[in-house]
Amino acid sequence: MFTGLIEEIGEVVSLDTRDEGTDLTVRGPLVVSDAKLGDSIAVEGVCLTVTDFTEDTATFGLAPETLRRTGLGSLKEGDPVNLERALLPTTRLGGHYVQGHVDGTGRLRSIEEDGDALWVTIEAQRELLRYIVEKAYITVDGASLTVTAVDEETFSVMLVRHTQALITLPTKKPGAAINLEADIMAKFAEKILKEQSR
Structure with missing residues (x-):
């Protein structure tokens, strides 16, 4: 669950499509600062699961349904992306309840x-x-x-x-x-x- 209040504008590092799937890597030092494997981060409004991370990047696996329903498949290296971490129980809800499940x-x-x-x-x-x-x-x-x-x-x-x-x-x-x-x-x-x- 998210609030829709963007925490950081990140940058696409790579969109890598291989036989076994598609991985999206983005740079976002703020939202990655406390990331753990399995965390949810909204990228351009799409709830994605962290599958790998470094000090300032996170990688997410993109399912075929995600690629069909969203615009993530058209991202290119260097594109800016809205980033938001999942809300905490103590987070102020200044936006509205956002699931990250793009319609x-x-x-x-x-x-x-x-x-x-x-x-x-x-x-x-x-x-x-x-x-x-x-x-x-x-x-x-x-x-x-x-x-x-x-x-x-x-x-x-x-x-x-x-x-x-x-x-x-x-x-x-x-x-x-x-x-x-x-x-x-x-x-x-x-x-x-x-x-x-x-």
Whole structure:
């Protein structure tokens, strides 16, 4: 479980695909500082398990399902990535409950300046848009953000100047794949309503 408050922008060291699988290695001195084998770290919003680590890098095995459902397979050496360690019972929950189980990818449509803030619009599939409502949370590449607008094809978020410096989203270009996780509460509400209507 995560909060969606990014602790560090790390850097991709390598994405190594071999017959036996795919390994992603990222540099992130802060989040790796107390890492242990088996720890969970969210990379671009995807909960991954540490399979190896050094003083400032961590390596994760990527399952085929992870590669199909997320944008991690398109990462390249040197790409910036949002990093967050799993929350502790003593962690302040300044964002929202983020599982790190990405629902799918969207596409960055545009980033527009609005004063010193950025208005970011992201295209998403209808299956995911049904969970996205204005003023609710959405996890975008691991960052807990508030939805500012929704229509039939897109949703938007506003990034204040402070947030812009802490996440990778402002560095991305239109068309970039964006990992998306809808708020778990919306999914639970839908399930309960479906069961009650039976």
